[in-house]
Amino acid sequence: MPFQKIQAEKLSTSVAHQIEMLILRGILRPGERLPSERELADRLGVSRPSLREAFAELSEKGLLTAKAGAGVFVADVLGSAFSPALIQIFGSHEEAVFDYIAFRRDMEGLAAERAAQYASDTDLKVIATIFEKMEAAHPKRNPTDEARLDAEFHLSIIEASHNVIMLHMMRSMFDLLREGVFYNRSVMFKQRTNRAQLLDQHRAINDALQARDAQAARAAVTKHLDYVEKALSDQKTAERNEEIARLRYDHEKERN
Structure with a gap:
């Protein structure tokens, strides 16, 4: 039978997916600063390590960028539309x-x-x-x-x-x-x-x-x-x- 065991999604994956959807829907805009790590973890109800893992995944995809001393920002994903x-x-x-x-x-x-x-x-x-x-x-x-x-x-x-x-x-x-x-x-x-x-x-x-x-x-x-x-x-x-x-x-x- 073509059935597989249901696997629970990692918290960091759920966080990353939610941020992706906010970017996709245009709610989070290029250059926009995300809330602080502590504030965002509280809002999402996840641990800060899970949040950091999600940030790392989204940074690797080119969707987020970290600026030293300033925070985490939505990457300028529109900048590559035209050379x-x-x-x-x-x-x-x-x-x-x-x-x-x-x-x-x-x-x-x-x-x-x-x-x-x-x-x-x-x-x-x-x-x-x-x-x-x-x-x-x-x-x-x-x-x-x-x-x-x-x-x-x-x-x-x-x-x-x-x-x-x-x-x-x-x-x-x-x-x-x-x-x-x-x-x-x-x-x-x-x-x-x-x-x-x-x-x-x-x-x-x-x-x-x-x-x-x-x-x-x-x-x-x-x-x-x-x-x-x-x-x-x-x-x-x-x-x-x-x-x-x-x-x-x-x-x-x-x-x-």
Whole structure:
């Protein structure tokens, strides 16, 4: 008969599995510091030697890293998504910007559709809370804060889609965006018209999600990223025109 004896799982293996799941679900994030050894052992109800054994297993897998005198951290597991050479190419070629927006439009549209269908009530509360922060930040006119909340809003939707592959892939992409590899996000918030329309677009996305209207959520994301694409295209055209105008101006001064 094809039966085998049941073997109890080692405590350290159970601990390692729980931490892996928290990383997989995006709850523990790259660079995040874990609680102290004593605190975490108490929370998990295991001995400190069992916890150390789990840490060693996860460190060997490249999921955790220990820093002398600082503690144990989630490894930067997203850092290897793109090579440094490829990141440099992304930053120096204009077409990468628009390919990136097209990719986001497809992926985030799907994520919004899934979130409307599969998000828990708590997921939707998280999205609504971040949008409320966006509304509160709007009168303060701080491009850095608005850009940060914009990224958090979009990532909260991806988290609510409950697809771990999409979550980690898009987190990696947003890290590059946050670093200005694709474009400087804060530029989008400097113009009054852009700021008002961007807030309205995020409101439409949030409203559709709260209503659990999958088609409307996807359409709202598509409309938003179409606007971002056009705004960036207009910005780049304006920059090129200004460069030509400066050349004309410098030349005109030399003629005098």
